[in-house]
Amino acid sequence: MLKHILVLHTGGTISMTENADGAVVPSVNNPLLGVATHFPDVAVTSEEAFNLPSPHITPAHMLQLSLRIREAEANGIDGVVVTHGTDTLEETAFFLDLTTDAKIPVVVTGAMRSSNEIGADGDYNFLSAIRVAASDQAGGMGCLVVMNDEIHSARFVTKTHTTNVATFRTPTFGPIGLVGKNGVMFFQQLLRTATSPIDEIKAPVFLLKAYAGMDGTLFDALPADTAGLVIEALGAGNLPPATLPALQRLLDRNVPVVLVSRCFNGIAQDIYDYEGGGVGLKQMGVIFCRGLNGQKARIKLIVGLSAGKTGAALAAYVNNAVS
Numbered sequence: 471m472l473k474h475i476l477v478l479h480t481g482g483t484i485s486m487t488e489n490a491d492g493a494v495v496p497s498v499n500n501p502l503l504g505v506a507t508h509f510p511d512v513a514v515t516s517e518e519a520f521n522l523p524s525p526h527i528t529p530a531h532m533l534q535l536s537l538r539i540r541e542a543e544a545n546g547i548d549g550v551v552v553t554h555g556t557d558t559l560e561e562t563a564f565f566l567d568l569t570t571d572a573k574i575p576v577v578v579t580g581a582m583r584s585s586n587e588i589g590a591d592g593d594y595n596f597l598s599a600i601r602v603a604a605s606d607q608a609g610g611m612g613c614l615v616v617m618n619d620e621i622h623s624a625r626f627v628t629k630t631h632t633t634n635v636a637t638f639r640t641p642t643f644g645p646i647g648l649v650g651k652n653g654v655m656f657f658q659q660l661l662r663t664a665t666s667p668i669d670e671i672k673a674p675v676f677l678l679k680a681y682a683g684m685d686g687t688l689f690d691a692l693p694a695d696t697a698g699l700v701i702e703a704l705g706a707g708n709l710p711p712a713t714l715p716a717l718q719r720l721l722d723r724n725v726p727v728v729l730v731s732r733c734f735n736g737i738a739q740d741i742y743d744y745e746g747g748g749v750g751l752k753q754m755g756v757i758f759c760r761g762l763n764g765q766k767a768r769i770k771l772i773v774g775l776s777a778g779k780t781g782a783a784l785a786a787y788v789n790n791a792v793s
């Protein structure tokens with residue numbers, strides 16, 4: 471059966487070119503529009519949503535993509551591919567995971583080398599993403615990230631290397647499938663979470679990283695309209711004691727504060743009962759977010775706030791990576 475796949479291009483290295491000086495620059499004409507998609511059972515429709523380096527992408531752009539995907543599914547499209555810069559790809563992919571209740575496959579891909587560089591990975595990743603989006607098995611699995619022959623869940627995948635083509639990894643859990651010569655293979659499935667199809671963005675939500683000797687200066691510098699804060703805490707979920715008075719001031723202002731670990735692997739938990747330890751932080755009202763990295767927890771807090779969640783409902787939504 472013929473599958474209709476919608477491709478939404480947003481920019482990034484996958485659609486950039488290297489100039490005569492060796493610098494990588496956005497292209498006037500997206501080279502991906504010229505890539506032949508020779509799959510006999512796939513019809514591709516392409517739209518250039520944006521042509522932006524991914525550091526220019528904001529939650530407002532992510533919302534625009536989410537709304538377009540919801541509209542496309544309602545109009546009978548069979549799968550969606552989003553091409554994106556890799557720097558913030560995991561944030562857009564996770565935003566789409568949280569906000570589209572798609573039964574159809576939604577696949578995000580990018581590249582580490584621009585279109586005219588030796589060993590360019592863009593066309594290959596793009597065609598792999600189309601194969602996954604056209605696969606019968608890929609629907610209803612949440613947003614997927616396809617890069618370098620691997621299929622990752624948007625929830626836990628992260629960019630791990632500045633330049634290597636094998637940059638996208640899923641710490642703790644690993645990829646959920648592979649793209650092979652003979653087809654698409656899935657090996658595991660994540661528990662699905664409830665989605666929040668939001669129509670507006672509540673901001674600003676900030677992200678701070680804890681470090682040895684940190685005090686409350688940065689917490690006190692947050693503006694009066696701060697809607698939320700995510701802290702990448704130390705180890706299992708602890709903070710330096712000198713941050714505590716400023717943290718309390720934020721909580722007294724009813725700013726939701728979410729805690730994750732700055733560690734690459736593992737989950738933040740309230741284990742330590744010393745000054746600044748997780749036990750005391752939880753008692754202060756800090757929300758522990760299990761399993762997400764800082765940038766993903768920030769996206770989740772934005773989506774939760776934008777869906778109108780507050781108090782215990784917001785904490786329950788952000789706290790659990792699987793429900």
Ligand SMILES: NC(=O)C[C@H](N)C(=O)O
Binds near residue numbers: 482524
């Ligand atoms: N590989 C890439 O796509 C990186 C680029 N700076 C971007 O995110 O737009």
